[in-house]
């Protein structure tokens with residue numbers, strides 16, 4: 619499971635793991651926030667019960683803040699520390715971090731060189747392809763990261779400019795796979811379970827990372843389709859865990875987008891789904907879920923996988 623800002627907290631990851639996800643990440647954590655606003659980052663760094671393989675992802679482009687951030691993370695317990703070199707959001711790129719830093723290979727490698735020896739965790743990085751037709755710059759970045767000690771690299775097969783839209787350039791990922799000795803994790807456009815096999819086959823990568831395809835669809839991991847009853851049960855557990863962590867007000871506010879995600883593309887009417895925007899209490903959620911069977915043509919025991927199986931399209 620990919621790191622997803624605003625999503626991949628402990629309750630979210632536990633939902634994914636209930637359906638076969640073995641390896642997940644926190645969302646990206648900003649080095650400045652770790653150094654200057656530690657309280658605010660505590661919940662982001664929380665490991666949920668039963669999470670036996672958890673990576674943390676650090677974001678930043680300022681060497682001093684990165685060092686401080688690494689030191690703070692050393693006080694926690696993770697299996698891996700991943701460096702974010704792929705985030706295209708303007709708020710991040712204007713600070714010369716994420717994908718903007720990744721595009722400047724020398725500066726990106728200079729930042730990553732601060733990690734070995736300072737971080738107590740095995741190191742990885744998540745990058746984007748740097749060109750759609752020339753593999754050389756992406757290979758240079760990947761090789762540089764490998765030489766500095768990265769033990770695996772995740773590559774999102776889209777350039778920074780397109781953000782998250784458009785095709786994934788499998789060839790560019792395949793070229794990197796051939797050029798490094800460390801495992802490469804392929805990312806981008808895995809929307810249904812079978813897309814994972816496509817990514818493996820087309821790129822020769824060692825593992826795949828799901829992102830938007832897993833939003834509201836933890837079943838993407840085991841490739842099954844839930845019944846309406848199972849869908850509702852999963853939401854109940856997931857959102858109860860959010861309430862336990864954040865309190866009802868904050869949790870329900872955050873949960874609205876997740877409830878939208880769970881119901882999207884599964885045959886529920888638009889009118890029914892729009893109720894997700896107005897959820898304020900757990901009781902509101904339970905009432906909405908009690909109406910789910912009548913809002914689906916097949917009722918409580920109907921399969922409601924996206925696209926008729928465990929997969930989906932957005």
Ligand SMILES: Cc1cc2nc3c(=O)[nH]c(=O)nc-3n(C[C@H](O)[C@H](O)[C@H](O)COP(=O)(O)O)c2cc1C
Nearest residue numbers: 620621622623645646744774806807808829830831
């Ligand atoms: C809402 C959202 C939040 C994201 N947050 C992060 C993040 O914190 N760290 C990161 O490396 N990538 C982040 N990404 C990028 C995803 O991890 C992934 O690389 C991207 O969505 C491409 O995969 P997909 O086409 O399968 O969705 C985010 C993407 C979205 C849509």
